[in-house]
């Protein structure tokens with residue numbers, strides 16, 4: 636990974652934060668992007684020369700373009716994007732209103748499109764690059780929301796990420812750019828903080844491994860998908876869910 640420069644979104648928390656740590660350990664240059672600038676400064680302190688912190692909102696095209704420009708200015712080029720940043724919604728079908736629904740779509744769908752578009756604009760003239768997006772195992776399960784689990788807005792937004800992954804993969808493949816997604820199962824991060832004890836116990840019964848994921852275990856899948864070890868993978872949705880989704 637030594638010479639790679641990677642833009643990582645969702646870098647202030649959970650899987651994105653773990654991903655930044657793992658990439659720095661591997662010797663990569665990392666542009667860490669998150670809407671929570673203060674939290675990112677707290678979680679990623681110090682003057683590490685290979686780390687650039689960028690505050691921004693993925694649902695705003697100018698923030699996405701600026702993030703790519705800043706990363707390229709600092710590191711000379713951008714080899715990969717790993718996009719973990721997302722907003723969560725637990726509202727059930729009869730609680731969800733247009734405003735919350737539009738917000739989730741704007742961050743998780745439009746935001747995914749905009750950050751991938753900004754990265755692709757830099758990568759296409761270079762004829763190389765790797766992009767990793769993030770969907771969710773909940774897409775396969777018909778989750779209903781409530782008790783902290785994803786509701787219709789969240790799950791629909793994560794379904795759209797699968798479609799975006801395949802659309803980008805087909806469009807960018809001829810330019811030497813691979814586009815894949817990680818589909819995590821339940822992972823111990825702030826995103827599941829709203830689970831009740833009953834909900835946790837009920838969900839755990841689905842996991843043959845008897846536990847939820849550690850953020851590093853999901854982050855490593857993203858790092859694999861930007862590495863040369865996955866050089867013949869594109870348009871794939873990599874399931875990393877502790878066996879919670881078969882049978």
Ligand SMILES: NC(=O)c1ccc[n+]([C@@H]2O[C@H](COP(=O)([O-])OP(=O)(O)OC[C@H]3O[C@@H](n4cnc5c(N)ncnc54)[C@H](O)[C@@H]3O)[C@@H](O)[C@H]2O)c1
Pocket residue numbers: 644645646647648649650651668669670671691692693694718719720721722742746769770771772773818819820821822823824825826827
């Ligand atoms: N935790 C789980 O159980 C789980 C399961 C399946 C999928 N996922 C997915 O994994 C990814 C990482 O989630 P996590 O569990 O680490 O959650 P998290 O809440 O710990 O981290 C999400 C990060 O995204 C950032 N973010 C939110 N809106 C943003 C915006 N508009 N612009 C920029 N950054 C923004 C937040 O500030 C936060 O730092 C997400 O895409 C999530 O949907 C998580």
